[in-house]
Amino acid sequence: MADSNVTSLFRSTAAHSPSMAALARESDGTGPVDFCIPCNPYFPTPAMFDEMAARLREIITYYPSSADTITAELCNLLQLPPSCVAMGNGSTELITWIDHLMVRESLAIPVPTFGRWTDQPMETGKRVDMFPLQESSGFALDLTQYAEFIRKRNTKVAVICNPNNPDGGFIHKQALVQFMDAMADLDLIIIDESFLEFADAEVEPSVVQEAMLRPNVVVLRSLGKNFGLHGIRFGYLVANPALAGRIRSMLPKWNLNAFAEHVVFILKEHGAEYAQSLQQVRRDRLDMASHLSALPGLTVYPSQGNFLFVRLPVGAEGTVVRDRMLTEHRILVRECGNKIGSSSRFLRLVVRPQTDVRRLVSGMEQVLYGTRRGAAVPELGTGTNYSSGTAAVDRLVGATNGAGMQNLAAQALGTGTSGVGMPMPMPVPAAAQMPMQPQPVPMQVPQPQPVPQPQQPQPQPQFEPQFEPMVAAAQVQQMPMQMAQQAPPQMPQQPYGVPAPAPAPMPPQGPTPTGVPARNGLTAAQVRGATSPNGMQNLAPAPATGWPNAQSWPNAAGMGQAG
Secondary structure: OOHHHHHHHHHOOOOOOOOHHHHHHOOOOOOOEEEOOOOOOOOOOHHHHHHHHHOHHHHHHOOOOOHHHHHHHHHHHHOOOHHHEEEEOOHHHHHHHHHHHHOOOEEEEEEOOOOHHHHHHHHOOOEEEEEEOOHHHOOOOOHHHHHHHHHHHOOOEEEEEOOOOOOOOOOOHHHHHHHHHHOOOOOEEEEEOOOHHHOOOOOOOOOHHHHHHOOOEEEEEEOHHHHOOHHHOOEEEEEOHHHHHHHHHHOOOOOOOHHHHHHHHHHHHOHHHHHHHHHHHHHHHHHHHHHHHOOOOOEEOOOOOOEEEEEOOOOOOHHHHHHHHHHHHOEEEEEOOOOOOOOOOEEEEEOOOHHHHHHHHHHHHHHHHOOOOOOOOOOOOOOOOOOOOHHHHHHHHHHHOOOOOOOHHHHHHHHHOOOOOOOOOOOOOHHHOOOOOOOOOOOOOOOOOOOOOOOOOOOOOOOOOOOOOOOOHHHHHOOOOHHHHOOOOOOOOOOOOOOOOOOOOOOOOOOOOOOOOOOOOOOOOOOOOOOOOOOOOOOOOOOOOOOOOOOEEEOOOOOEEEO
């Protein structure tokens, strides 16, 4: 696999890593060891794959049953009423329809997180209020501060990913229910439980039962990730019959493929194997975290997903580590520099069997330390001017305060591949390396040099009615520009992990207009490290979680079942 091919693949897919099919085409036809795509490595079993292969001609030749038929079978398995469930061709299809049908003007989301929760609403002109998770607290989500952030911004829709991607942070069910009670007046609360099957912090972590009884809660769940079948593209949401029916009525009658139907109908025969696969992933997660934590200078954050979020040692740069792991060791890792709220110093590593983990650790030792274990090597002078994507996205978000611009994500990707980005960190002497198994602390990085500001369309003032119909786009474009012109001057960009200057108190008023920086002068990209410490009186912070030792597992519906 040539270095130039690797560079080309990653630079042309700045929104995500290249697909395994693309990587295989650039090699000898076989892909690398995959620590990038968060997939269950133990399910389906080899016998199940053999059975599907034997029926391949039948599966791909004929039309599948209707989505209603497949949904009814899934609901029979999960013990859920079909009227409360909508199945989609992957979670991204459901996220798209949720955005189009249920998000009016603004959406709040903690970052870093799954990119479609930020990109999708911005692409349709919504304001996205990004709540920065703090590295100093291990990227744990404080629900009290998040609720206060939503109130100050007057956001209409709130999203929580539990566990969160990429850090694996987990919130207990009781805390989530308390949050839903406090936010009962929002248009919508979305709980994304795509990775909840791998959690073992409590017996019944899902809030699907509460969602069916509430007027403004939607729970999103995955099947492809849990069943190790990303390529089939299927997931589902759970909500009260009105919300679920609204989504279901917009989906095509045959939006699910024949492979998805086949898997759903054979799952009831393989419940024991599925339970065993989840238990093995959890054991592997502890083992993998232990091995990675032994690498000097590498920080591993607690996770309840089937992946681990790690911070590289000082002096190591994620794109270089990623490319060397792939070209020298045929191992694919997820570099997180293009995730808003993260940087290229972070990797997300999928939990895999111990044999693969030993290969991963060996490769990372050679890439990070060379022949001198304990001293991270500086980045290579390859002549390739990488841009992780973070700087480009932050410039666009900062220019609009997260407000919608048509094709904003596409512009970010186009800018991110232009070769103009954040300067690479300078090598740090070995004496400055972090000790073994460090606790999460704020990063100290060199002050970035000024980056040329890309030409942006001047953000237009957006009329934000409280309950009246949205103004047509043509009318908005005709509105005067005084609002945008009177925006306070931008404050200097703060390095990630370094607290920004304390802003003045937010006056008690309505939502911040589009184009006006949040928090009286700070944009969403600049507000990192400066969230208010004051909590709401009627909402307790979410309890901290470490490495759980629960001996039970949630089934596909999230309900407790002995394992």
